Amino acid sequence: MSFDSILFYLLAIVLVVAAFRVITATSPVTGVLHLILAFFTASMMWMLIQAEFLALALVIVYVGAVMVLFLFVVMMLDMRLEGLKSGMKVYLPLGLTIGGIMVAEMAFVVLRAWGDAAPLQLPADDVDNTLVLGTAMYTHFAYAVQIGGLILLVGMIAAIALTMRARTDYKRTHPNRQVRVKAADRVRVVQMAAVVEQPPAAPESEGAEK
Missing domain, CATH: 1.20.5 (Single alpha-helices involved in coiled-coils or other helix-helix interfaces)
Structure with missing residues (x-):
């Protein structure tokens, strides 16, 4: 067995374990971290078959941007685990049914194509x-x-x-009204009489009062 084959099986084991932990982790932060590990491991597997562009795109776009954003959102939100687990028993049979159908479909496709699969041909260096x-x-x-x-x-x-919800704590802009606005609707000139302030009178000294 070659080194590439050993490395592939090791990465495959890490990928399966990380994907399993994504759906079984009790903490949302733990699930997101394992999802980042799963994406990074998948990119390394693409690197083994010399698909460098897909591997780098997966690391830069998903691991470097999307999943880090998800991680910050999950960490900033005050998520209650009790609320997340409240409806788990209700939707568990439906989730298991859909998951079983997906696994059966993927297994059917893989097993049908396993025998007819040609040996992997690596691309040339100038491709x-x-x-x-x-x-x-x-x-x-x-x-x-x-x-x-x-x-x-x-x-x-x-x-x-x-x-989007009906919020009252901010103003909504209406571009059609802003375009049709006139100067008279925004500015009003008011004439007022000039007011001249008189200087305050000097207080009388104590000697003058006496």
Whole structure:
């Protein structure tokens, strides 16, 4: 067994353990940290098959930005574990059913393709992974990329719509009213009589009073 094979199995074990701890950790911070470990381990596995662009993108985008943001949000929020565990028993059968279906589908695909899989062919040294990936995405899979972008856009709009509430502690701006505003509606000239302040009278001395 070669060194690459030993390293692959070690990374695979770490990835499976980290993914298992993500869904079984009692603390949200612990779950996020194990998810960061899972992403980092997956990027190292991509590095083994010389997919440098995907490995670096996973580390920079997910581990370096998204997951760190999730970690700060989870640490800043005052999350009550009692509230998170209250509905766990209700949704546990549905979650186990969906998880079992996903595992069965992935196992079916992997087992069907296991026997027909050709040996891994490493790319040549002069092959640009970024160019090959971009060419494949925007030529052969352009329609799928557009659908994925549309799904992400819908998810972003839905998240914004769900977080918007009827709040009264701030003012809402109306651009259509701001465009139609006139100077007379904002500024009013008022004429007032000039007021001249008189200097205060000097107090009389004690000798003058006597």
